[in-house]
Amino acid sequence: MTAIDFKRFFGKMAPSPSSPVRVMAKETAIVASHINLVYRNGGEEFNALQDVSLTVKSGEVHLLMGPSGSGKTTLLSILAGLLTPTSGQVHLLGEEITQFSRPRLAAFRLQHLGFIFQGFNLFPALTACENVEVAFHLKGTHQARRQAIELLDQVGLADRCNHRPQALSGGQKQRVAIARALAGNPQLIMADEPTAALDSQNGHAIIELLRSLAKTSGRTVLIVTHDPRILDVADRVTDLEDGKIVTKLTKAKPGQQ
Numbered sequence: 001m002t003a004i005d006f007k008r009f010f011g012k013m014a015p016s017p018s019s020p021v022r023v024m025a026k027e028t029a030i031v032a033s034h035i036n037l038v039y040r041n042g043g044e045e046f047n048a049l050q051d052v053s054l055t056v057k058s059g060e061v062h063l064l065m066g067p068s069g070s071g072k073t074t075l076l077s078i079l080a081g082l083l084t085p086t087s088g089q090v091h092l093l094g095e096e097i098t099q100f101s102r103p104r105l106a107a108f109r110l111q112h113l114g115f116i117f118q119g120f121n122l123f124p125a126l127t128a129c130e131n132v133e134v135a136f137h138l139k140g141t142h143q144a145r146r147q148a149i150e151l152l153d154q155v156g157l158a159d160r161c162n163h164r165p166q167a168l169s170g171g172q173k174q175r176v177a178i179a180r181a182l183a184g185n186p187q188l189i190m191a192d193e194p195t196a197a198l199d200s201q202n203g204h205a206i207i208e209l210l211r212s213l214a215k216t217s218g219r220t221v222l223i224v225t226h227d228p229r230i231l232d233v234a235d236r237v238t239d240l241e242d243g244k245i246v247t248k249l250t251k252a253k254p255g256q257q
């Protein structure tokens with residue numbers, strides 16, 4: 001991620017501890033209703049999403065799948081509040097984020113949402129620890145270094161704290177990106193193709209990490225992927241094609257009908 005992207009995601013405003021964003025716990029973590037997105041370039045228009053409605057329940061691992069160009073990144077960006085839909089509403093944790101002002105949206109994202117960008121998006125000049133620490137600084141958290149080390153330990157990288165991204169493997173970079181997304185223990189984790197740039201061994205390690213994060217913490221995890229191996233960890237799958245939802249699948253769990 002470039003510095004500009006990072007700023008765009010986290011925004012400029014950290015929530016002050018004395019004025020937390022009010023969020024009600026809801027059974028549905030993410031609700032998208034009748035989303036349309038039209039990209040406009042010069043005189044040309046492209047309907048990237050057409051009447052997309054989607055519900056992600058609290059605590060589930062939900063996959064968004066579909067061919068290249070079907071609108072997955074566009075939809076994820078809208079659900080994360082990074083892109084404003086042309087029409088339609090997005091509710092996260094019971095709050096309609098499509099009604100939020102920019103500062104309020106930035107504060108909400110900082111507090112409740114961890115986003116893992118495709119292609120790692122680490123700051124190349126910062127060490128692994130500093131890449132995680134910066135998220136704690138933005139949140140106004142004390143003891144950012146100590147907490148960054150704890151998170152790197154959680155993803156199995158405590159011994160790489162002082163390494164810059166260029167000295168890390170692809171899988172290690174992705175784990176730093178995941179640690180950064182976990183800073184502040186957000187309820188929602190969104191990941192865009194978290195295994196796409198990884199070989200099969202590293203891809204498998206990241207899938208296991210995402211599985212344990214979702215299953216041991218009760219977080220809601222939404223993953224955009226082409227990777228069929230991630231199907232094993234999913235509770236539900238939504239398929240997009242040409243900007244429209246074509247199938248929604250609920251996977252039966254052991255003991256369920």
Ligand SMILES: Nc1ncnc2c1ncn2[C@@H]1O[C@H](COP(=O)(O)OP(=O)(O)OP(=O)(O)O)[C@@H](O)[C@H]1O
Pocket residue numbers: 039040041046048066067068069070071072073074075
């Ligand atoms: N800024 C933009 N301007 C115009 N068209 C765009 C823009 N961004 C994306 N698109 C188009 O919108 C469609 C959906 O793009 P998107 O990136 O959401 O697809 P995707 O499903 O994530 O694809 P991939 O699997 O290749 O990452 C594509 O046809 C793409 O060319």
Ligand SMILES: [Mg+2]
Pocket residue numbers: 072073074
């Ligand atoms: Mg994409």
